[in-house]
Amino acid sequence: MIEDMLRTPAAVQDAERHTAHNYHPLPVVISSAEGAWVTDVDGRRYLDCLAGYSALNFGHRHPTLIAAAHAQLDKLTLTSRAFIHDQFADFCRELAALCGKDLVLPMNTGAEAVETGIKVARKWGYQVKGVPGGQANIVVAEGNFHGRTTTIVSFSTDEDARADFGPYTPGFRVVPYGDLAALAEAIDEHTVAVLLEPIQGEQGVVVPPEGYLPGVRRLCTERDVLFIADEIQSGLGRTGTTFACEQEGVVPDMYLLGKALGGGIVPVSAVAADTDVLGVLRPGQHGSTFGGNPLACAVATEVVRLLATGEFQRRSADLGERLHAGLRGLIGKGLVAVRGRGLWVGLDLDPSLMSGREACERLMERGVLAKDTHGSTIRLAPPLVITEEEIDHAVAQVAAVLAG
Structure with missing residues (x-):
């Protein structure tokens, strides 16, 4: 079976075996990344809508930043x-x-x-x-x-x-x-x-x-x-x-x-x-x-x-409007509230549907990574390099999860 060939389950177990359990991560094991996307040990790609709690505002491996690091490492x-x-x-x-x-x-x-x-x-x-x-x-x-x-x-x-x-x-x-x-x-x-x-x-x-x-x-x-x-x-x-x-x-x-x-x-x-x-x-x-x-x-x-340069602030403002508009359209369809600014959104789910953790697990299955907090709330904070098409894709996956 294909499931028996996947590396993720064993990698998750190995990580859990030798670490203090101060986090409860989603069962995804990332091995590479570029821009707004990450790839796991089995080759599956995910749209990163957490961005390291804003640590990855400029996306994974931004070429300017990687070049600066490489140059300094040599000196x-x-x-x-x-x-x-x-x-x-x-x-x-x-x-x-x-x-x-x-x-x-x-x-x-x-x-x-x-x-x-x-x-x-x-x-x-x-x-x-x-x-x-x-x-x-x-x-x-x-x-x-x-x-x-x-x-x-x-x-x-x-x-x-x-x-x-x-x-x-x-x-x-x-x-x-x-x-x-x-x-x-x-x-x-x-x-x-x-x-x-x-x-x-x-x-x-x-x-x-x-x-x-x-x-x-x-x-x-x-x-x-x-x-x-x-x-x-x-x-x-x-x-x-x-x-x-x-x-x-x-x-x-x-x-x-x-x-x-x-x-x-x-x-x-x-x-x-x-x-x-x-x-x-x-x-x-x-x-x-x-x-x-x-x-x-x-x-x-x-x-x-x-x-x-102001470029990333403008991207966050403009793309944030698109993200918020798309998500507000889901209020009454599984979402109770949408709030935030720019490319930073908190979503309150109807708690009778599912918990925030369950929603994030379902989003992960659909190739989108997000993080829950406080019961029925999830957070989206994609890298500022995300595109309009990728935002629309993320919103569509949230809609699909809410629709069951």
Whole structure:
């Protein structure tokens, strides 16, 4: 039988045998990829509509980014920050310009960027705002996802991420997402920052009410509090603008960036802010062995240059309209709600039909990869290199799954 000749089942079992079960992946084993498509060990192709949670905004193996990585691999990959390398200045200067900020602090993972933002905000609070030592607090939102370190899960409201990892780090206040009145009430004289995702990705691509982000910006300015925007998933072209905050004309005090910054090749993250904020750090107070390494900088600089053209932001905006329109046509036909911006969509399924996991398994069988979250919700975040025809194909497969 053909099934007996497939390599996937054995490869899945082998992977499960020797790994901690901290993920529940779909049973597909990918061996190669190009653009918006991946191929498994049995030669079957799938349209990637997850794009590594936005880490692959420019698609798999974008030729410009691959060329930059190859060229750098032949020269220099790591020095540590004990020295300066020849790729560092270009990356920091060009990313700072893209963000409209003075300074950049490079790290590796998104969680490291968040931890960096928390540390900088606290230090700013003590040194600049004058908060008494050890009294700083940061306001965050329910439904947040900022990573999985001990400090970050301390202010998560997702029990899967939080349960049994205590004792928890103090210094955080959680308020409902989108509720300006609750946010205003939570801020006091010891508040140093408000940390928010402009769009909550893990929660199901939840877009805040119109006027919420400008309201957050206004409150932070009035109360002398830093507005920290976690744009790790939402930023770098995903929503149709360079940053999701731009959708409402908002400029935060600090950007937290990651995922797409590494071009799907190396982990790269960064914090971008002006000198009056990031300038509070002194040598020895924060760092990373691999943060800002030559290979990372070479790739990330090319990512910044791709974004500087505006091409990918326009693609996300234009193709996003097509994707949203197609999916909205399925409301009442198995979909309860469609939300998001650009090429980023959360779909709420009729829970009586199937779970989000079951929908993703059925989509996988039809050659489309997506990810479920929170029961009956699935997320679509295809690479920004996807075509109109491929978007129509994805929508058609969603329709087919819903139709049974």
